[in-house]
Amino acid sequence: MTPPTPSPAAPLEVADEDSAIPAKTTAAQGTESRSPGRLAWNRFKRDRTGVISAFVVIFFFVIGICAPLIAKLYGKDPYTTYGMNIPGLLNEFNFPVKPNGGIDGEFWFGIEPQLGRDVFTFLLYGIRNSLLIAAAATVLTTLLGVVVGVTAGYLGGKTDYFVGRVIDILLAFPQTLFFIAFWPVVLAIFVSPEENTPVWLTVTSLIAVMTAFGWASIARLLRGEVLALREREFVEAAKVTGASPARIIFKELLPNLWTPILIQSTLLLPAYVTAEAGLAFLGVGLQDPTPDWGVMIQNGAKFYQDDITFMLFPGVSMVIFVVAFNLLGDSVRDALDPKTKR
DSSP states (O other), X not given: OOOOOOOOSHHHHHHHHHHHHHHHHHHXXXXXXXXXXXXHHHHHHTOHHHHHHXXXXXXXXXXXXXXXXXXXXXXXXXXXXXXXHSTTSBOTTSSBSSHHHHOSSSSTTOBOTTTOOBHHHHHHHHHHHHHHHHHHXXXXXXXXXXXXXXXXXXXXXXXXXXXXXXXXXXXXXXXXXXXXXXXXXXXXXXXXXXXXXXXXXXXXXXXXXXXXXXXXXXXXXXXXXXXXXXXXXXXXXXHHTTXXXXXXXXXXXXXXXXXHHHHHHHHHHHHHHHHHHHHHHHXXXXXXXXXXXXXXXXXXXXXXXXXXXXXXXXXXXXXXXXHHHHHHHHHHHHHHOTTOOO
């Protein structure tokens, strides 16, 4: 009687290897899905208000970046006085002949009184300039605040005491009043009375003053965070291994500070947008004929009793952007907070 042929062992080994691969892949996916970044992203995606606000903010930034292209396709620019060049657009009082500020198929948002500039392209470039100034000031403020706050908190001692007193002074200082008083000094130093103020000087001054007075709040917040973190075990272990202060700051402390840094940055930008527009409205920021949100509101305020259309578009667009960005900041804060449960 012939004994039964034993079954080969190779297929069993292959089957074991195949079954082990999905197990490893599943474990890797489970670890990735539990990472703090993935958890924060999942929480943010479930927040409808945050997602809608993000799309609104992105839309405004795309509009600002693509303003020259949109204006070229539209066929107009924010500087040409169409009302004065084209007969029949303005009446004898230099107001648009057509109702609602002269809105029609050719001028989508109408034209300005007196000069007759196109409101649509002026708003596009106004959004572009305002967001450029606010974004630049936000980036510089955040960088300066992070450097000063983390350094003061880590070094402590006299450095921390000195930085703390400077922060107290800056937080108590009226920024708007200082800029109004500081503006004539800048003009007297860099510009002669016979010359017009260059736009680059105005923009640079706005960004410099916003940065100089804006870093104190984020520096104070990060200083407190670092004072709590520098006594933790992982920092002490890095010191024992001989790590330099720079390595401890960048490799050990900063990775634990991204959440407050990001949250403060999302709160700074809309505040800078409104501050820049307010300064332009007061006549100490960007001025006509340079497009700007504040310049448009200032011009519209002259005619709102006759026609509120000229104030409607810049005012409503600014409110929508600021509200959307504040809601986005709240959603980001909730998503990054590990105690938040959705």
